[in-house]
Amino acid sequence: xxxxxxxxxxGKTTLAKHLNxxxxxxxxxxxxxxxxxxxxxxxxxxxxxxxxxxNPDHQIFADTVREEVAFGPENFGLSGDELDRRVRRALxxxxxxxxxxxxxxxxxxxQRQRVALAGILATDPSVIVFDEPTTxxxxxxxxxxxxxxxxxxxxxxxxxVMITHSMETVARYAPRTVVLRDxxxxxxxxxxxxxxxxxxLDANDLQPPHVVExxxxxxxxxxxxxxxxxxxxxxxxxxxxxxxA
Amino acid sequence: xxxxxxxxxxxxxxxxxxxRSTLAxxxxxxxxxxxxxxxxxxxxxxxxxxxALVAVGGWQNFKRLSPIVAALFxxxxxxxxxxxxxxxxxxxxxxxxxxxxxxxxxxxxxxxRIAVFIVGGLLFVTTTANEEIVRGMRQVGVxxxxxxxxxxxxxLFPTFLEAAGTVKQAQEARGLDLSDGGPIARLRRxxxxxIPVFMTAFRNVNxxxxxxxxxxxxxxxxxxxxxxxPLSAADxxxxxxxxxxxxxxxxxxxSGYGML
Numbered sequence: 001x002x003x004x005x006x007x008x009x010x011g012k013t014t015l016a017k018h019l020n021x022x023x024x025x026x027x028x029x030x031x032x033x034x035x036x037x038x039x040x041x042x043x044x045x046x047x048x049x050x051x052x053x054x055n056p057d058h059q060i061f062a063d064t065v066r067e068e069v070a071f072g073p074e075n076f077g078l079s080g081d082e083l084d085r086r087v088r089r090a091l092x093x094x095x096x097x098x099x100x101x102x103x104x105x106x107x108x109x110x111q112r113q114r115v116a117l118a119g120i121l122a123t124d125p126s127v128i129v130f131d132e133p134t135t136x137x138x139x140x141x142x143x144x145x146x147x148x149x150x151x152x153x154x155x156x157x158x159x160x161v162m163i164t165h166s167m168e169t170v171a172r173y174a175p176r177t178v179v180l181r182d183x184x185x186x187x188x189x190x191x192x193x194x195x196x197x198x199x200x201l202d203a204n205d206l207q208p209p210h211v212v213e214x215x216x217x218x219x220x221x222x223x224x225x226x227x228x229x230x231x232x233x234x235x236x237x238x239x240x241x242x243x244x245a
Numbered sequence: 246x247x248x249x250x251x252x253x254x255x256x257x258x259x260x261x262x263x264x265r266s267t268l269a270x271x272x273x274x275x276x277x278x279x280x281x282x283x284x285x286x287x288x289x290x291x292x293x294x295x296x297a298l299v300a301v302g303g304w305q306n307f308k309r310l311s312p313i314v315a316a317l318f319x320x321x322x323x324x325x326x327x328x329x330x331x332x333x334x335x336x337x338x339x340x341x342x343x344x345x346x347x348x349x350x351x352x353x354x355x356x357x358r359i360a361v362f363i364v365g366g367l368l369f370v371t372t373t374a375n376e377e378i379v380r381g382m383r384q385v386g387v388x389x390x391x392x393x394x395x396x397x398x399x400x401l402f403p404t405f406l407e408a409a410g411t412v413k414q415a416q417e418a419r420g421l422d423l424s425d426g427g428p429i430a431r432l433r434r435x436x437x438x439x440i441p442v443f444m445t446a447f448r449n450v451n452x453x454x455x456x457x458x459x460x461x462x463x464x465x466x467x468x469x470x471x472x473x474x475p476l477s478a479a480d481x482x483x484x485x486x487x488x489x490x491x492x493x494x495x496x497x498x499x500s501g502y503g504m505l
Contacts, residue, residue, distance in 0.1 A: 017414070020418055022414045022417070022418060042417055042418075042420070042422070043420045043422065046417070046418050046419065046420050047420070050418070051415075051418045053411065053414075053415045055411075055445075057441060057444060057445050057448065058408065058411050058412045058415045058441055058445065059412065059415040059416060059419070059437075059441055060440075060441060060444075061436065061437045061438075061439075061440035061441050061444075062437075071419055071421075071437065072419035072420055074420075075419060075420025075421055075422070076420045105444065119419060120419070123419070123420070
């Protein structure tokens with residue numbers, strides 16, 4: 001799972017839209033599975049690289065959740081039992097299987113976000129790109145949504161690229177982070193190393209989450225200058241000799 | 246050009262005019278475009294407005310709407326002949342489709358009339374900032390509620406286009422292909438575009454109206470305008486010229502010029 005971070009206007013969404021051919025590069029190249037993305041048809045790349053837009057309302061149009069989720073796979077040529085199976089499985093994955101016949105416009109923002117995700121999952125992609133997946137979700141919805149994404153990454157071996165401003169989400173879920181500034185990659189590496197580098201964080205207007213900040217200060221107070229920070233409360237507690245130590 | 250507006254920030258002579266003078270100028274263009282049935286006459290205000298639009302930096306704005314203008318002329322050639330009697334030599338006769346010279350000229354002139362409104366309107370919004378449009382309209386006596394509605398619609402138009410672009414990308418990423426098939430199939434496939442675009446627009450309008458009411462917005466109270474200033478000599482010259490154009494056009498029309 002990879003996080004794409006940077007301040008507003010740094011080029012995160014522009015870069016992400018190159019990954020499934022929504023944008024074409026003016027210079028350089030973007031490759032998927034060894035081939036230029038531009039050489040794929042939109043439907044071929046769309047099948048492999050799903051893109052979940054920031055605002056689910058930019059894609060929801062159908063009368064029922066089931067129809068909405070079936071839209072993508074139907075466009076990619078699926079029908080009959082296989083289509084039903086994919087839709088059912090996608091709805092089960094996002095825990096909306098009880099709402100298959102509901103009107104998607106009547107659902108909460110978090111549920112609409114999950115309908116949008118199910119619509120992409122039903123196309124069975126190898127890569128999913130999320131544009132600010134947790135915007136507008138409350139803490140419970142956010143944890144649930146990101147838990148789901150992490151599960152897809154772990155269990156289904158799905159590559160996840162997420163654009164986010166939430167450093168807590170980055171610390172907790174993304175082992176690799178790419179930092180963009182003014183359209184250029186200024187860091188590509190371990191999230192833990194990024195959060196250990198105060199100068200780099202400051203230079204890119206990034207604020208580490210409280211738990212990382214606390215870990216960094218504790219390490220500095222103990223004279224551990226080369227220590228890498230804990231990225232979650234669990235890790236910090238373990239480091240301090242608490243549970244799971 | 247700002248992404249949030251059709252206004253192009255330049256220092257052209259039309260930009261420097263008071264919005265009331267620009268309004269007078271554009272009104273004269275509209276009247277001149279509307280007055281004639283002969284496309285050769287109607288083409289004059291259309292060409293003048295187009296040249297002025299390009300000269301003040303509005304080419305990009307025109308490009309955005311050029312498909313509509315092109316469709317206007319194409320659809321007009323089919324529709325308008327039904328509203329006039331045939332006359333003159335027959336230009337096209339393929340099966341049941343017969344197009345006389347008079348029908349063609351009538352269709353061209355009618356399409357030019359509508360195009361004048363589009364190009365003239367673009368000239369106005371390209372050279373006049375939204376708040377200036379509202380001020381200009383209010384100062385010539387248009388009710389404030391209407392002025393505000395026009396200003397808001399113009400401001401939201403680019404946002405609306407941007408949302409439409411995002412929706413198109415979102416559906417294309419899910420395999421929607423709008424490029425092939427006949428007109429009916431394309432129309433049916435545009436449903437996944439239209440519904441999210443309009444739902445997003447309705448949600449935005451609802452949120453904006455609540456935000457306005459929460460700040461005590463009231464269209465009935467009289468407004469003052471920070472940028473209000475008296476008309477300059479150049480403004481008056483344009484107003485007089487615009488009145489002259491209107492009088493001249495009406496006189497030409499009443500004298501039988503520009504008729505089919």
